[in-house]
Amino acid sequence: MYIIGIAGGTGSGKTTVARKIIESLPQGEVALIPQDSYYIETTGMPMEERRKINYDHPSAFDWELLVRQVRDLKAGRPIEQPTYSYLECNRLEPTLHVEPRKVVLIEGILALAHKELRDLMDLKIFVDADPDERLIRVIERDIVERGRTVQMVVDRYRAVLKPMHLEFIEPTKRYADLIIPQGGENEKAIGIMRTYIQHHLGFNAGGDV
Numbered sequence: 001m002y003i004i005g006i007a008g009g010t011g012s013g014k015t016t017v018a019r020k021i022i023e024s025l026p027q028g029e030v031a032l033i034p035q036d037s038y039y040i041e042t043t044g045m046p047m048e049e050r051r052k053i054n055y056d057h058p059s060a061f062d063w064e065l066l067v068r069q070v071r072d073l074k075a076g077r078p079i080e081q082p083t084y085s086y087l088e089c090n091r092l093e094p095t096l097h098v099e100p101r102k103v104v105l106i107e108g109i110l111a112l113a114h115k116e117l118r119d120l121m122d123l124k125i126f127v128d129a130d131p132d133e134r135l136i137r138v139i140e141r142d143i144v145e146r147g148r149t150v151q152m153v154v155d156r157y158r159a160v161l162k163p164m165h166l167e168f169i170e171p172t173k174r175y176a177d178l179i180i181p182q183g184g185e186n187e188k189a190i191g192i193m194r195t196y197i198q199h200h201l202g203f204n205a206g207g208d209v
Contacts, residue, residue: 002103002201003103003120005106005117005121005123007125009134011136011138012184014109016183018105020194024198029101031101033066033105033106036084038066038084039055039061041062041090042090042091056109062082063117070120078098078099080095080096080098081097110169113168123197124175125193126180128183129181130182133183139153180193
């Protein structure tokens, strides 16, 4: 099993990079572990209190569960991955059954922030992007997917996203084996990364062994 961590700021293009890795490998060979699925459970907490949680702070994540489930996959055991609702600010009751695969992708803003999790990774990637580009992407995403207004997103960026990025996310760049500048649009860097992964796993450029 080959475990890859993909970190980077909100709106940097992590999901795009993860998707391009998945597309470059044989179908069914990749298990995707989104870090967002492992936000702490808030059942019993009023919605007003849930919305006050700083979801860009390391304390917002259930690291124990995430590390345990990645270890289970590495040991060849399937997991029941949590599912999360941004509208409810809480986990949903259904879980997602995930079988061990040849490649496990762990993708999230703080994927490289936790040493126990980091130590399980064979390749650590940091997706970088200019702050203004990230803000534009966050505005476009949050309006469509999370029911927020432009002003809500801008206010949150100033109060939470920017300071948390500088304090917790940006420093994890030093743990990366590979930094992809210009986010998910850097086709040359992504191409080099895909070639390296394919070669390491014994796949050719078409995804075959």
